[in-house]
Amino acid sequence: MTAERGAAGREPTPAALRAATARGLQEQFPGVRVWYGEATGSWWAMVQVRSGPRLLEAPTPQELRDEIMSLRSRG
Numbered sequence: 001m002t003a004e005r006g007a008a009g010r011e012p013t014p015a016a017l018r019a020a021t022a023r024g025l026q027e028q029f030p031g032v033r034v035w036y037g038e039a040t041g042s043w044w045a046m047v048q049v050r051s052g053p054r055l056l057e058a059p060t061p062q063e064l065r066d067e068i069m070s071l072r073s074r075g
Contacts, residue, residue: 021061029068047071 018036025034025045033046043064045056054071058064
C-alpha cells in the first residue's frame with residue numbers, strides 16, 4: 001500500500017502513508033471502516049458481523065488485517 005508523492009516529488013508524510021494504508025484495507029474489506037488512532041497509536045476497524053458491529057484494535061496494519069479476516073471467518 002503506497003501513497004502518492006506530494007508536491008515537488010517529496011516523500012509522502014507519515015499521515016499520508018497511514019491514510020493510504022487505511023484506504024487499502026477498506027478496499028480489501030468493503031464495508032469495513034479503518035483508521036489510525038493518533039491518540040492511541042493503534043490501528044482500528046469497525047466490522048459488521050451477524051451479531052452486530054465489532055470494534056477491533058491492533059498495533060499494526062497487518063495485525064488488523066489478520067483480525068478482520070479472523071472475525072469475518074467466524075461470522
